[in-house]
Structures are given as C-alpha cells and as structure tokens.
Amino acid sequence: MVIPAFDVCTLFAIIWVNNPPDIEASHIQELHCDQGFVWRPNCVGFFVVGQSADLTAEIRLNEAVQFAPDVIRAIQVPFFVGQEGVMVYGGDGGKGTHAAIPVGSYALTFENGYLIDPKSVDPNDVDMLPMWCRLWFNRQDHVEPKILVQDAELSPTYPLCMQAEIIR
Numbered sequence: 001m002v003i004p005a006f007d008v009c010t011l012f013a014i015i016w017v018n019n020p021p022d023i024e025a026s027h028i029q030e031l032h033c034d035q036g037f038v039w040r041p042n043c044v045g046f047f048v049v050g051q052s053a054d055l056t057a058e059i060r061l062n063e064a065v066q067f068a069p070d071v072i073r074a075i076q077v078p079f080f081v082g083q084e085g086v087m088v089y090g091g092d093g094g095k096g097t098h099a100a101i102p103v104g105s106y107a108l109t110f111e112n113g114y115l116i117d118p119k120s121v122d123p124n125d126v127d128m129l130p131m132w133c134r135l136w137f138n139r140q141d142h143v144e145p146k147i148l149v150q151d152a153e154l155s156p157t158y159p160l161c162m163q164a165e166i167i168r
Helices: 030-035 123-128
Strands: 002-009 014-018 037-040 043-047 054-061 073-081 086-090 097-099 104-114 131-139 146-149
Touching: 002 086, 030 037, 030 043, 037 073, 043 073, 043 104, 054 086
Parallel strands: 054 131
Antiparallel strands: 002 054, 014 043, 014 086, 037 043, 073 104, 073 146, 086 097, 104 131
C-alpha cells in the first residue's frame, strides 16, 4: 500500500517520524550525524542528503523494499507504531502529516535522493536541489539497525547508536 506523496519542510536537514503524541525533539550528537539518524523509542530523525528545505515524501506499507536507481542514502531501524499511527514532519517542527499505520513492530527503511540529477547542475548548487524520500514500514519483530546505502557524508561507527535524550 502506498500513502500518497506529501511535502515536508526539512529545515535543519532532518525528517522526523514519531508516534503521537510524542513529538518532542531529540538531543542530536555528532555520532548521530555521522550515522545519518537519531533514534529513541517512538521517535527517529533521519538526516537528508542535501540542505534544501524542499522534500517530497512517500510512505509504503508492507511492500518489499526496492530502492530507486538514484537512491543516495538508505537506512533501516526498528520502529514500533502505537495506536495513533505516525506523524512525519520536518526539522522546522511544523504540523506534519499523519499516517494511519497499523499498530505493530516494523523495519522502518528511509530512502533518500534528489529530484534532479545532481550531475546536471553546478556542484556548488547540489545541496539546494529538491529531494525525495520514501519511508518503508514492513512488519518485523527483530530489526537490526543498519546503513543500507551509504553516501560520502556518512561515517558510522558500529554498533550504531540507538539512544538519544529528549530536549526538554
């Protein structure tokens, strides 16, 4: 099942997925940036590949993950969806988009790339290109967090950090 595409304002180069009503931001450390995400139960923030605030997101539910040919970054983490489904929103903390994902444990896969071929523009302009992402929710009980497609900006240390503090 595909949930129709929606726009996300990714100020601060991050897209958040939370279980409502838990919409509190996480304290981000350098090791989170190095691995491309910050995770705690009920909340994950994925760092996007560019600096543009323009991102078109799509959610796929219980479909086999098939990366787009132009994927630049992909990350898998465990995620439990509660009774309220999930909220997806950008780093600006805006209103976000609600997705009625059924309750359960999932492998959440984040896939990210540019809407325009980066090779077709001046290298100094690449970070400002509009982006796309797919969030794949696939039922799975035991999920190992891992970088599935690693770009040059990531330099993860294993095991990946699966803890963060709430900013109060």
